[in-house]
Amino acid sequence: MKVKMLIAAAVAMLLLGGGASQAAPEKSKLTLGVGGKPLLYYLPLTIAERKGYFKEEGLDVTINDFGGGSKSLQALIGGSVDAVTGAYEHTIRMQQKGQDIRAVIELGRFPGIVLAVKKSHEGKVKTAADLKGMKIGVTAPGSSTNFFVDFLIAKAGGDPKASSYIGVGGGASGVAAMEKGEIDAISHLDPVISKLQADKAVFILADSRTEAGTKAIFGGSNPAAVLYLKEEFIQQNPQTVQALVNAFYKALKWIDKAKPQDVVATVPESYYLGDRALYEQAVQNSLETYSRTGIIPESGMKSAYNMLAQFDEALAKANIDLKKTFDDRFVKKVSK
CATH class of the missing domain: 3.40.190.10 (Periplasmic binding protein-like II)
Incomplete structure (x- = not known):
């Protein structure tokens, strides 16, 4: 009887987890870098933090907020952070420089810039x-x-x-x-x-806050914020990466159903820039930008590369393998 109860409890936990990783994270204490956490570009990070999604996945995440995305990237390369929520383009530029950095979930489908x-x-x-x-x-x-x-x-x-x-x-x-x-x-x-x-x-x-605006600028979709890590870390800590992706996926699903008022009530008041009503309008302007699936489409990868190649001659001449910029295994697992 006890065995049956234990089995039932285990099945219930799996169902409630909605695809969450079955094994414990290899590294439960993590440091995550971001460049401008109050910006709506990084809203999924704040939601994952404020809603307790990291803790639900067995993670203790310390967030280091830097002055911009390039600084959080430098922190990852230097080893002072384990992961970064930053621009997808960095995975392309780092491949050119011999650094294997990979995105594992798309947070923004339009730049919002x-x-x-x-x-x-x-x-x-x-x-x-x-x-x-x-x-x-x-x-x-x-x-x-x-x-x-x-x-x-x-x-x-x-x-x-x-x-x-x-x-x-x-x-x-x-x-x-x-x-x-x-x-x-x-x-x-x-x-x-x-x-x-x-x-x-x-x-x-x-x-680029809307689909129409993004298409007018780039001719198609253009991935924005992602969660990216060193490939070496991904290989050594797959359950940790899965837990991170699970948390961010929950945040994306929450945002997809949220109203601007829900977001305003969840984030810190310091995000408002002194004007709650204005912040609510800014949220309304940005809700369309967030990823619905967590998957970067191939067309989006090409669009990001073409953007960089437009002004970076060295990158345009480099042999870039876009398939190595995004590891979709983790988001596909949680979305099943």
């Missing part, structure tokens, strides 16, 4: 190429926000190297940099962009 220009330049700046000689704010040089504007400038026939890039961080500092006149344009994300729009400090030149 916006190129906005100081209001006083309206009429003068009509395309990204007109930013020549100007100061452009990005979360951090070498980050996805930097890549985005580099691509737009090159696409418009300009030279990305003819502009200056200023790291403004991932939160209120970006708003301050524009409103203090320290930059002429900004490539950034919500809620920063929505705040600048509300303050009538900028006009929008390119907007």
Whole structure:
């Protein structure tokens, strides 16, 4: 009788787990890097943390928030963090540099990045190429926000190297940099962009917060935030990676059904930039960007590569195997 009860309990746990890893994580205490945690680009991370999904998967995750995506990537390469929520493009650029970094779940299917220009330049700046000689704010040089504007400038026939890039961080500092006149344009994300729009400090030149906007810019989908790790870590700690993917998958499913008010009630008040109603609107503007499946489609991988190749001649000449940038085994397992 006891045996039957134990079996029934085990089956119930598996059903409730919804595909969660059956074995305990090899490494339960982890350090995860991110470049601008309050940004809506990284909302799935905050949801996984606040909803307790990491703990449900047997993980004790410490989150280190850096000034931008390039800095969290450096931390991964240097070994001070185990995993990163960052831009998919980094997996491509690192392969070019001989570093085997792989995404294991897609968090954002559209970048959600916006190129906005100081209001006083309206009429003068009509395309990204007109930013020549100007100061452009990005979360951090070498980050996805930097890549985005580099691509737009090159696409418009300009030279990305003819502009200056200023790291403004991932939160209120970006708003301050524009409103203090320290930059002429900004490539950034919500809620920063929505705040600048509300303050009538900028006009929008390119907007990838929606499917239509992303297609207009890239010609198709373009993966954004992902969870990526060193291939060596993935091979040595498959159950840990599975647990991480399970937690993020739960976050994506929660976001898919959430209303803006649900998100506002879940994140820390410090994310609001002092305006709860504005943050709620920013959430509404961004809900379309999040991945529905966690899977990066092949077309998305090619789109990301083509974006980088547009302005990076060395990468364009490199032999890049896109299949090695995304390991889909873990997300496929949890979605069964």
